[in-house]
Amino acid sequence: MAKKNEIATLEAALGHTFKNRSLVEQALTHVSLHSGQGAHYQRLEFLGDRVLGLVVAEMLHEAYPQATEGELSRRLAHLVRRETCAEVAADWGVAPHIRLGAGEKRSGLRNKDPILSDVCESLIAAVHLDAGFEAAKALVKRAFGPKMSEPGRAVRDAKSLLQEWALARGLPVPTYEETARSGPDHAPVFRIAAMVRGFDPCEAEGPSKRVAERAAAAAFLAREGVTGDDE
Secondary structure (H helix, E strand, O other), X not given: OOOHHHHHHHHHHHOOOOOOHHHHHHHOEOHHHHOOOOOOOHHHHHHHHHHHHHHXXXXXXXXXXXXXXXXXXXXXXXXXXXXXXXXXXHHHOOHHHOEOOXXXXXXXXXXXXXXXXXXXXXXXXXXXXXXXXXXXXXXXXXXXXXXXXXXOOXXXXXXXXXXXXXXXXXXXXXXXXXEEEEOOOOOOEEEEEEEOOOOOOEEEEEOOHHHHHHHHHHHHHHHOOOOOOOO
């Protein structure tokens, strides 16, 4: 069993506190831990995939009233694909919480996109079973909503947008600096400053440097009134 404070860290990232802790434990358990004999996340992954697809389809239908069925389908495929789900799991800081067999731990499996994607979907299902569809819908909207404007893999995230914004003004490429680190080793919180010459830095926090950098870039863009940031 994962320690209570470790699960609390993940719950904070999800924005959901589980009434039934066994659901989140199962959602984080790879089949290798019990050699397939105990509860693991595969059934939850199956359910979470369907919940995710329905919620994202509804979000797209509402957000793009003039879009054709083909355009909606392309956007849906981009949002629910493995890479995007893995990005969301990374944003949640899921990797340290995944429960694996010894061999899989040594292989670094917990940081691979297929596993992160599976756990993303299993956690969506766990929230759905723990608190109902509306809670799962809220989770999906928080995590996937900011990615809705991404038309394809050539995505301009907040860091890319900030770089384009700076270069268009003849400024150097933005830089990022870690200004603080807190939390336990298994669940660190990084504070990163996004810096552009001639402007005050803008700071943000995240469970990884990558997430914190994106958040800092998004905060910078929002402060300067730049539209189109993805955070």
